[in-house]
Amino acid sequence: MEGLDPRFRGGDIDARVFMGLLPPQEAKSLVVVPANAHAAIAEACAHHLRDGQVIVLNPGRTGGAMEFRQVLKNNGSTCRVLVSEAQTLLFTCRISGPARVWVASIKRRVPLAALPARDTKRVLEVLSPIYPQFTAAQDVLETGMDNIGAVFHPSTVVLNAARIESGVPFEFYRDMTSGVARLLEAIDAERLAAAEAYGVRATSAREWLERSYEGIKGETLYDCIRSNPAYAGIVAPRSLDTRYIMEDVPTGLVPIASLGRLAGLDMPATVGLVNVCCAIYRRNFWEEGRNLRRLGLAGLRMIEASVLIRGS
Amino acid sequence: MEGLDPRFRGGDIDARVFMGLLPPQEAKSLVVVPANAHAAIAEACAHHLRDGQVIVLNPGRTGGAMEFRQVLKNNGSTCRVLVSEAQTLLFTCRISGPARVWVASIKRRVPLAALPARDTKRVLEVLSPIYPQFTAAQDVLETGMDNIGAVFHPSTVVLNAARIESGVPFEFYRDMTSGVARLLEAIDAERLAAAEAYGVRATSAREWLERSYEGIKGETLYDCIRSNPAYAGIVAPRSLDTRYIMEDVPTGLVPIASLGRLAGLDMPATVGLVNVCCAIYRRNFWEEGRNLRRLGLAGLRMIEASVLIRGS
Numbered sequence: 001m002e003g004l005d006p007r008f009r010g011g012d013i014d015a016r017v018f019m020g021l022l023p024p025q026e027a028k029s030l031v032v033v034p035a036n037a038h039a040a041i042a043e044a045c046a047h048h049l050r051d052g053q054v055i056v057l058n059p060g061r062t063g064g065a066m067e068f069r070q071v072l073k074n075n076g077s078t079c080r081v082l083v084s085e086a087q088t089l090l091f092t093c094r095i096s097g098p099a100r101v102w103v104a105s106i107k108r109r110v111p112l113a114a115l116p117a118r119d120t121k122r123v124l125e126v127l128s129p130i131y132p133q134f135t136a137a138q139d140v141l142e143t144g145m146d147n148i149g150a151v152f153h154p155s156t157v158v159l160n161a162a163r164i165e166s167g168v169p170f171e172f173y174r175d176m177t178s179g180v181a182r183l184l185e186a187i188d189a190e191r192l193a194a195a196e197a198y199g200v201r202a203t204s205a206r207e208w209l210e211r212s213y214e215g216i217k218g219e220t221l222y223d224c225i226r227s228n229p230a231y232a233g234i235v236a237p238r239s240l241d242t243r244y245i246m247e248d249v250p251t252g253l254v255p256i257a258s259l260g261r262l263a264g265l266d267m268p269a270t271v272g273l274v275n276v277c278c279a280i281y282r283r284n285f286w287e288e289g290r291n292l293r294r295l296g297l298a299g300l301r302m303i304e305a306s307v308l309i310r311g312s
Numbered sequence: 313m314e315g316l317d318p319r320f321r322g323g324d325i326d327a328r329v330f331m332g333l334l335p336p337q338e339a340k341s342l343v344v345v346p347a348n349a350h351a352a353i354a355e356a357c358a359h360h361l362r363d364g365q366v367i368v369l370n371p372g373r374t375g376g377a378m379e380f381r382q383v384l385k386n387n388g389s390t391c392r393v394l395v396s397e398a399q400t401l402l403f404t405c406r407i408s409g410p411a412r413v414w415v416a417s418i419k420r421r422v423p424l425a426a427l428p429a430r431d432t433k434r435v436l437e438v439l440s441p442i443y444p445q446f447t448a449a450q451d452v453l454e455t456g457m458d459n460i461g462a463v464f465h466p467s468t469v470v471l472n473a474a475r476i477e478s479g480v481p482f483e484f485y486r487d488m489t490s491g492v493a494r495l496l497e498a499i500d501a502e503r504l505a506a507a508e509a510y511g512v513r514a515t516s517a518r519e520w521l522e523r524s525y526e527g528i529k530g531e532t533l534y535d536c537i538r539s540n541p542a543y544a545g546i547v548a549p550r551s552l553d554t555r556y557i558m559e560d561v562p563t564g565l566v567p568i569a570s571l572g573r574l575a576g577l578d579m580p581a582t583v584g585l586v587n588v589c590c591a592i593y594r595r596n597f598w599e600e601g602r603n604l605r606r607l608g609l610a611g612l613r614m615i616e617a618s619v620l621i622r623g624s
Contacts, residue, residue: 159592161471165489168480177477179552179592186591240491272587279498279581280471280491 012102029054031068032089034243035061035251039294042071049079054126056112060085061247062144063255063290065115066309070296084114084123087143090133111137111146116311138200139309141259145195145202150252152205153244154273155183157237161280164236173231181222186269187253188221194260194267198306240280249277250289258292263302322415324408341366343380344401346555347373347563351606354383361391366438368424368446372397373559374456375567375602377427378621382608396426396435399455402445423449423458428623450512451621453571457507457514462564464517465556466585467495469549473592476548485543493534498581499565500533506572506579510618552592561589562601570604575614 031041038057049055049072057064065085072081090110096102110133114120117139127134137143156172159180163170188205195202203211209224210216217227225231237244253274260267278285292298297305343353350369361367361384369376377397384393402422408414422445426432429451439446449455468484471492475482500517507514515523521536522528529539537543549556565586572579590597604610609617 156474158471158588159473160475161491162468162487162489163472163475163480165491166482166487168475170478175474175478177474179473179477182594183588183591268587269591272584272591275580275584276470276495276588279495279584282494 012096012100029056031055031057034247035059035064036243036247038064038068038251039071042068043075046072046075046077049077049081051080053079053081054123055081055083056123056127057083057085058090059088060140060143061251062147062150063140063259063295064144064251065113065140066295066297067251067290069115070294073296082114082119082123082126084112084120085140085143086134087111087137087146090131107133110134111143113137113140113143115140116309118311141195141198141200141309142202145191145198145200145256145259146208147191147248147252147256148203148205148208149244150248150256151184151188151191153248154253154277155187156180157240157242157244158273158276158280159183160236161240164238164240167238169238170236171231172234172236173225173228174234175236176222176225178220178222181220181225183269183273184225185221187273190260190265190267190270191256193265194256194263197260197263197265197302198309245277245281249274249285253277254285254289254291255295258290258295259305262292262297262300262305322417324412324414341368343367343369346559347371347376348555348559350376350380350563351383354380355387358384358387358389361389361393363392365391365393366435367393367395368435368439369395369397370402371400372452372455373563374459374462375452375571375607376456376563377425377452378456378607378609379563379602381427382606385608394426394431394435394438396424396432397452397455398446399423399449399458402443419445422446423455425449425452425455427452428621430623453507453510453512453621454514457503457510457512457568457571458520459503459560459564459568460515460517460520461556462560462568463496463500463503465560466565466589467499468492469552469554469556470585470588470592471495472548473552476550476552479550481550482548483543484546484548485537485540486546487548488534488537490532490534493532493537495581495585496537497533499585502572502577502579502582503568505577506568506575509572509575509577509614510621557589557593561586561597565589566597566601566603567607570602570607571617574604574609574612574617 031038033041055068057068065083069083088110090107091103092105092107093101093103112124112134114123120136124134124136157164184205192202192204206221206224209228213228213230215227215229216224218224253270257267257270257274274285300308343350345353367380369380377395381395400422402419403415404417404419405413405415424436424446426435432448436446436448469476496517504514504516518533518536521540525540525542527539527541528536530536565582569579569582569586586597
């Protein structure tokens with residue numbers, strides 16, 4: 001596997017470079033797709049992997065590496081591959097055309113963990129000559145539970161559902177209201193509590209805003225979101241058929257709620273929001289999303305899940 | 313107790329007549345208040361009741377008579393009163409000024425049940441000379457589970473929460489969207505299933521629209537709501553502090569979900585919506601609302617609850 005030209009600092013590139021597909025042709029390890037496609041990718045490549053191959057979900061969202069490994073297993077793959085996930089996408093970028101990506105910048109530091117965590121060191125040894133930006137996270141719970149999109153996106157879509165369907169344009173973040181922000185805070189608090197139950201100190205939404213942007217001001221999450229200059233002009237989705245639900249519910253809220261409940265927490269706001277989404281979309285997100293079975297944790301106690309995740 | 317002049321067909325009246333307080337002064341049996349005030353009324357009158365007195369919650373919403381009786385018990389009342397509830401308010405009316413009510417019309421037929429149901433006949437004997445409109449319902453589950461406001465109101469407020477807080481005016485029913493209607497349908501289906509579990513055939517939201525209004529057309533609840541000419545001009549609440557939540561969640565969704573769960577149903581959309589409301593409002597509606605304890609059903613199995621409700 002080879003990466004970008006080390007002198008590259010941004011610009012328009014071939015999507016295959018972006019995904020680690022070029023050059024050389026045989027290096028097929030970087031998986032850069034919406035997280036709800038990870039299972040399909042795992043299924044497609046289950047019989048084409050080699051022992052020792054490094055797979056990087058870039059990023060994994062919540063439970064990406066766990067789901068990927070479980071799909072390989074379900075498909076009879078017997079290779080000993082190293083499955084890992086990044087906490088966020090290495091690039092700040094947008095699609096610019098068919099198979100072209102506009103890279104605005106490359107992040108300086110992105111936490112990454114393998115499953116189990118004792119393999120993280122080996123994965124980083126392979127990656128560091130190409131992508132020195134990746135650094136060791138504690139485990140895939142640390143990379144997975146810092147899923148800020150799952151906090152911000154589904155709540156805001158659901159509490160704006162009728163306005164989105166009515167076709168009235170509005171700004172997704174700048175038109176934040178205090179009631180929506182209270183739901184975000186409840187979802188965020190449950191996520192932090194679930195992470196803590198597994199010994200992971202996750203980043204709160206407010207901390208994340210303060211770290212990621214300049215000019216964040218205020219005591220409440222509501223004030224912080226409204227004060228973020230970088231959010232100006234980000235319009236709301238034009239339809240309820242948006243990845244803010246279709247990706248963030250099954251690969252964010254569902255695994256966060258499922259892991260929290262395995263740890264004995266009630267997770268009422270998170271469970272409630274997923275249930276409401278199931279009704280609005282007439283889909284069973286609990287079944288199609290990353291539930292404990294899809295994460296390979298079915299029937300395990302929390303302590304057994306932790307051992308499986310850490311490898312010790 | 314005396315009622316309105318039998319020749320009265322509508323108009324502006326003294327609110328005390330409306331509540332059965334005039335004349336004569338001592339007749340204090342009609343309780344015509346938002347349902348979240350029933351417990352306070354019960355507490356206030358617990359030591360001023362007489363054996364055999366008839367109490368009519370007009371209407372009771374879901375579980376009104378059960379909560380009323382439990383509050384009397386909790387306050388040490390030892391009177392044998394006949395607590396009953398109407399399915400809906402006898403009058404179509406709006407407040408017209410301090411202690412004045414504008415009565416647009418008097419409904420032709422309003423189902424009523426006592427708690428337990430074997431007392432319904434006695435209550436109707438007392439009421440029929442004054443209010444012949446009251447007819448016998450099967451039991452307080454039949455009057456209570458036909459709570460259509462609990463289906464229409466909280467879902468529509470929550471899926472419009474940000475728009476309401478933003479102060480953008482819109483029509484509450486006529487601006488219905490298909491996503492909101494799918495949530496209404498899920499909540500409605502769970503309510504019907506819960507009623508059915510207790511042997512009650514509740515009225516679906518669509519049936520109710522067709523019975524209550526002229527000109528309802530369409531296959532789906534969405535079409536039926538949008539087609540209702542009577543909904544034209546009904547504007548949305550101007551704030552999240554609205555009885556569409558403050559009354560309909562604690563005295564509608566909470567008892568419907570609680571009774572459904574006692575019957576072994578999951579009630580996911582209803583539970584989910586209440587949980588989301590708890591987060592948005594930072595209130596524990598499960599605790600302050602009509603849960604099984606407040607309904608006097610704590611620790612009972614479903615069959616025991618049914619016996620208590622029916623008295624046989």
